[in-house]
Amino acid sequence: MEKFTPFESRMxxxxxxxxxxxxxxxxxxxxxxxxxxxxxxxxxxxxxDAEGKPKPDFVLNQPESKACQVLLAGDNFGCGSSRxxxxxxxxxxxxxxxxxxxxxxxxKGNSLKNSLLPIVVPHDAHVELMQNPDARVKVDLASQxxxxxxxxxxxxxxxxxxxxxxxxxIDELGYIQQQESAIAAYEASHPAAIDxxx
Amino acid sequence: MSKxxxxxxxxxxxxxxxxxxxxxxxxxxxxxLVHEVTSPQAFDGxxxxxxxxxxxxxxxxxxxxxxxxxxxxxxxxxxxAATQVEKLIQNCKDFGIHCYPLGSDKQxxxxxxxxxxxxxxxxxxxxxxxxxxxxxxxLGALAIGIGTSEVEHVLATQCLLLKRSKTYRVRVxxxxxxxxxxxxxxxxxxxxxxxxxxxxSIFEYCGSxxxxxxxxxxxxxxxxxxxxxxxxxxxxxDDTTYQYVAGRQFAPQGARGDQALARWRQLxxxxxxxxxKSITIDAASLEPMITFGTNPGMGIPIRGAVPNxxxxxxxxxxxxxxxxxxxxDLPPGKPLLGHPVNVVFIxxxxxxxxxxxxxxxxxxxxxxxxPHVRVLVVPGSQQVKEQAQAEGLDQIFRDAGADWRxxxxxxxxxxxxxxxxxxxxxxxxxxxxxxxxQGKGGRTFLASPMTAAASAIxxxxxxxxxxx
Numbered sequence: 001m002e003k004f005t006p007f008e009s010r011m012x013x014x015x016x017x018x019x020x021x022x023x024x025x026x027x028x029x030x031x032x033x034x035x036x037x038x039x040x041x042x043x044x045x046x047x048x049d050a051e052g053k054p055k056p057d058f059v060l061n062q063p064e065s066k067a068c069q070v071l072l073a074g075d076n077f078g079c080g081s082s083r084x085x086x087x088x089x090x091x092x093x094x095x096x097x098x099x100x101x102x103x104x105x106x107x108k109g110n111s112l113k114n115s116l117l118p119i120v121v122p123h124d125a126h127v128e129l130m131q132n133p134d135a136r137v138k139v140d141l142a143s144q145x146x147x148x149x150x151x152x153x154x155x156x157x158x159x160x161x162x163x164x165x166x167x168x169x170i171d172e173l174g175y176i177q178q179q180e181s182a183i184a185a186y187e188a189s190h191p192a193a194i195d196x197x198x
Numbered sequence: 199m200s201k202x203x204x205x206x207x208x209x210x211x212x213x214x215x216x217x218x219x220x221x222x223x224x225x226x227x228x229x230x231l232v233h234e235v236t237s238p239q240a241f242d243g244x245x246x247x248x249x250x251x252x253x254x255x256x257x258x259x260x261x262x263x264x265x266x267x268x269x270x271x272x273x274x275x276x277x278x279a280a281t282q283v284e285k286l287i288q289n290c291k292d293f294g295i296h297c298y299p300l301g302s303d304k305q306x307x308x309x310x311x312x313x314x315x316x317x318x319x320x321x322x323x324x325x326x327x328x329x330x331x332x333x334x335x336x337l338g339a340l341a342i343g344i345g346t347s348e349v350e351h352v353l354a355t356q357c358l359l360l361k362r363s364k365t366y367r368v369r370v371x372x373x374x375x376x377x378x379x380x381x382x383x384x385x386x387x388x389x390x391x392x393x394x395x396x397x398x399s400i401f402e403y404c405g406s407x408x409x410x411x412x413x414x415x416x417x418x419x420x421x422x423x424x425x426x427x428x429x430x431x432x433x434x435x436d437d438t439t440y441q442y443v444a445g446r447q448f449a450p451q452g453a454r455g456d457q458a459l460a461r462w463r464q465l466x467x468x469x470x471x472x473x474x475k476s477i478t479i480d481a482a483s484l485e486p487m488i489t490f491g492t493n494p495g496m497g498i499p500i501r502g503a504v505p506n507x508x509x510x511x512x513x514x515x516x517x518x519x520x521x522x523x524x525x526x527d528l529p530p531g532k533p534l535l536g537h538p539v540n541v542v543f544i545x546x547x548x549x550x551x552x553x554x555x556x557x558x559x560x561x562x563x564x565x566x567x568x569p570h571v572r573v574l575v576v577p578g579s580q581q582v583k584e585q586a587q588a589e590g591l592d593q594i595f596r597d598a599g600a601d602w603r604x605x606x607x608x609x610x611x612x613x614x615x616x617x618x619x620x621x622x623x624x625x626x627x628x629x630x631x632x633x634x635x636q637g638k639g640g641r642t643f644l645a646s647p648m649t650a651a652a653s654a655i656x657x658x659x660x661x662x663x664x665x666x
Contacts, residue, residue, distance in 0.1 A: 017518045018393055018493050022632040027613040031264050031278040033238035033285050045634045050620070074514045076394035079427065079493070080632060082329040083236065084345035105363075105397055105429050106329060110345035159361065161221045172347070173247075176355045179224055182216040183357055186226050193228060193319055193458070194448045196258040196296045 004115055004166035006140040007096060009069035012059050013133060014043075019073055020080035021107060025089045027081070038085055039092030060093070069096040070137055072129050076100070077118075078107025087114040097139050099146070101126050112162040113172060119146055125154045142167060202468035205434045206365050206400050209340040209465070213323045215357055222359040228322040229339075230352050231308040232259040232295065234286040235613075236327030240350035241289040251293040253356045258317060259290050259297040262307045266615045267576050267603035270301050279614065293353070306579020306605040309333035309547040313417065314581055316446025320435035320462040325352055330547050330629060332423040335432030336416035337439055338465055340400070342430050363429045364474035366399035370407040372481035377663035379557070380415035381549060381627065381646035383407065384422040385487035387479060389497035394427045399475060401431035402467065407481035408433055413442040414551040421548045422629050425494035434466035486662060489631045489644040490534050491522035496631070498534070500649065500661045506530035525633055526641050527621075534643065534659045540622040542573045542654040543636070544647055545603075546610035549627035550578030552585050554647045559591040561651035561665060562598040568657025573600035574616060576608040600654065612637045625653040 029041045047058045054061040071090070077100040078086060087110050090098065097117040108118045117139065121129070128148055129137070135149030141163060145153045165172060176183075203211070216224040230253075237259075244251070251257060264279040266272070274280035283300065290297035298304040304311060308326055312318040312334055320338035324331060327349040334341035344358065352358055370383055388395075401423050408416065416433045423431025433439075440459060443449045450458040485499035496519075498504065504523065507530060510516040523530055528537075544550070544558050555577060567573045575595045577583040583605055586592055592602045609616040610628035612635065618624055620639025627650050631642035643659060652662035 015514060015517075016521065017514045018495075020493065020630075020632045022630070022635050026634055026638070027263075027611045030235050031276070031282050031613060033242075033282055035239045035242075045638055074518070076397070076427070079393055080329065080424075080630060082327060082343045082345055084239075084347060102394060102397060104394070104427060106343055106345060106424075110347065113345065113347040159222070161359075164220070172359055173243075173351050173354060175221075176224065176351055176357055176359060179216050179357075182224070183226070183355060186215045187356075190226065192253075192256060193322065193450065194317055195255045196317065196448070197255055197294075198448075 001115060001169045001171050003169040004117065004141050006138065006142070007069060008136055008138045010067070010134065010136050011070045011072045011099070011129065012065045012068040013072045013130065014059060015072070015074055015130060017074035018076045018079055021078055021083050021086040022080055024078070024086040025083065030083060030085055035088050036092065038089040042089040042093045066094065069094060070139065071095050071098045073098060073100045075102050077103050079104040082106045084110045084114070087111040087116045091116050099129065112166065115166060117141060117166070119156045121146060121154055121156060202470040204365050204402060204467045204471045204473060205338065205432065205465050206340065206402055209321055209323065210362065212321065222361045225323055225358050225360050227325050227352050227356050227358055228256060229312065229317055229324045230257045231312055231324070231326035232257060232349070233263055233308050233326070233328065234261045234282045235263040236346050237289065237349055238282065238285050239346050240353055241293065243350040244293070244353055249354045251295060251353045254294040256356060257295050257353070259286060259295050260305050260308055260311055261286060261300050263607045263611055264613050265300055265606045267606045267608045268615070270604055276615065303580050303584070306581065307547045307550065307607055309421065310550060310578030310582065313337060313413070314446070314579055316443055316449035319443060319449065319458070320439055321465050325358060329424040330421050332428070332431045333417050333421040333547055335420040335423065335430055336413060337443065338432055338435035338462065340430055340432060343424060364399040366396050366401050366428065366475040367473040368401050368403045368477055368479070369405040370403065370479045370481050371405040372407055373410070374407060374481050374484060376666055377486055377648060378484050379646045379648060380411055380418040382484050382487045383479070383481065384419045385489065385494070385497045385644065386484050388422065388426045388495050389487065391426050391477065393425055393493045393495040396426040396428035399428050401426070401428045402473070403431060403433050409436065412553060413438055414553045417551065418548055422494065425629060435462050486646060486649050488534055488649060488659060490526065490528060491519065492525055492631060492633050494629065494631060494644060496522060497644070501533060501535055503531055503533050504528050535661060537659045538623065538657060539571060539625050539643070539653055539659060541618055541624040542571055542650050543576070543609040543624055543626040543628060544650050545574065545576030545578065545608050546628035547578065547607070548629045549647050550576060550582065552582050554627065555582065555586050555591050558647040558651040559594040561648055561662060562600065562654065563594050565598055565655050567599040567654040570657045571654055573654045574603055574609060575600050576603040577605050579605045609636050625650045625659060
């Protein structure tokens with residue numbers, strides 16, 4: 001995993017509450033066996049018409065959105081299905097952070113494992129961001145600060161372990177594997193309740 | 199004396215492998231359910247790292263999501279879906295995992311077959327790359343939906359890194375009125391707290407109304423915990439649970455069964471244990487519920503009126519409701535009752551078990567579905583299908599004019615050929631009414647099997663109590 005570094009970017013805004021992962025990537029695209037090639041399917045049903053042509057009025061189809069690395073969304077972003085295809089599609093489009101007032105649990109966990117930073121801001125900062133559609137923000141994970149267009153810095157919460165993994169580029173599976181002796185000890189003292197192969 | 203604990207804390211504590219400061223707990227996983235959609239990238243990850251599956255004996259696989267519900271002899275016409283299904287079978291072969299593939303008499307929706315086979319047991323930790331994993335909580339298990347990276351972690355290490363969640367008690371007391379079911383309890387809860395209302399929490403459902411539910415009804419309630427934002431949801435085990443588990447294929451037998459039972463009896467929440475949050479629902483006050491909008495929190499009693507966006511002050515909330523009504527093409531302030539429907543879907547991990555089919559059949563028996571409505575009845579597993587056929591339920595459905603299908607997720611997820619056409623309305627016993635969930639442009643009203651069956655007959659959103 002690459003280390004998560006500070007960056008500055010213009011925002012793309014999709015100002016709806018409760019954006020579910022079925023909107024982020026519809027289920028019919030989950031038949032893939034690959035992790036890649038999902039960026040074009042991001043928000044597919046909002047982004048393309050019935051013939052599959054891009055809708056010019058949808059924000060992700062506007063040329064200036066292509067370089068944006070931050071998505072500003074409404075409350076409870078990423079609710080619904082556990083599909084990790086959602087953060088895969090978001091990062092493959094080019095996003096490195098999503099700003100909202102809250103995130104669904106599974107989406108948040110999936111995002112942090114894919115170097116997509118879920119940034120929770122208080123309501124007043126969210127309102128300030130919504131009022132500045134063309135503005136740029138600065139994201140600094142090390143100091144856990146988001147710099148608003150006004151220059152005001154807002155601290156955001158991040159689980160300390162996830163932050164450490166992102167900043168250092170540490171892969172969680174590697175971390176779990178380092179605890180092999182504890183896992184083996186647990187197994188030795190806890191006989192399995194089932195054998196699925198029996 | 200030690201501090202009184204909830205069942206959630208007890209199961210958690212029993213599974214902690216390691217706890218380090220500034221890191222989530224490392225939890226041991228007793229049962230890992232795998233399906234075709236969220237696993238291929240995880241198996242590729244194992245290959246890339248040269249890893250094995252640590253505990254194939256605690257892992258089980260089946261195909262359900264992208265699998266058609268057409269007769270089993272038919273090939274999978276969708277080439278991409280066929281590749282995904284073949285990939286699962288190959289991955290299971292390569293990594294030594296037992297799989298119930300298409301054509302197996304044990305195949306079915308993961309959350310139906312786990313309990314059905316006796317794999318899910320009280321006190322277990324259960325994971326699956328699927329957000330409806332909380333279903334298994336009905337047996338008193340801590341069952342958590344995970345992403346594909348975590349599927350890979352569990353395959354490789356049988357462990358999951360997880361932060362402790364808040365505990366959230368949902369107490370439902372009293373008796374349900376006729377025509378009101380477990381599905382209505384959970385839809386009413388979500389309508390009350392909203393779809394993000396339990397983010398960061400795990401539900402424990404308790405109270406006399408929950409106690410009097412059958413095991414399958416408890417599965418319906420637990421299944422939709424995620425629709426309230428909860429990480430999991432469970433019901434403490436009791437005699438209903440023990441009787442359900444006893445004798446199933448993977449359930450402990452004989453002396454091992456007695457030992458297990460003694461352990462399970464220690465699981466229920468201690469007197470005096472406290473929860474971070476609590477809500478109480480009066481079962482007797484509940485009506486049959488139906489959703490009108492584009493998330494499961496947008497629910498109303500069957501005779502209620504669709505809310506009006508102008509009554510909401512928060513601009514984004516108001517906009518969400520307004521957008522939902524535009525998508526659903528519904529006028530604000532009017533009842534849903536009597537709204538025409540095109541499709542009725544009875545199935546999904548929420549409501550596809552034998553008791554769901556029995557109750558739907560009891561409504562449809564001797565009646566005909568509306569000629570304007572396509573009705574799909576999709577059993578949750580091949581075993582449910584066999585049982586239903588042995589009881590003659592399939593004949594009741596066919597005689598009524600419904601389509602009797604093979605087991606799978608079907609129209610709940612619309613990635614397997616079963617889907618709505620753009621603009622169509624369904625009454626569906628599934629769990630999600632998100633935009634396009636049942637097919638691009640499709641519009642979903644979530645409801646109980648009874649409400650779905652009643653609506654199938656009239657061709658309109660209907661109150662089943664008129665037929666009882």
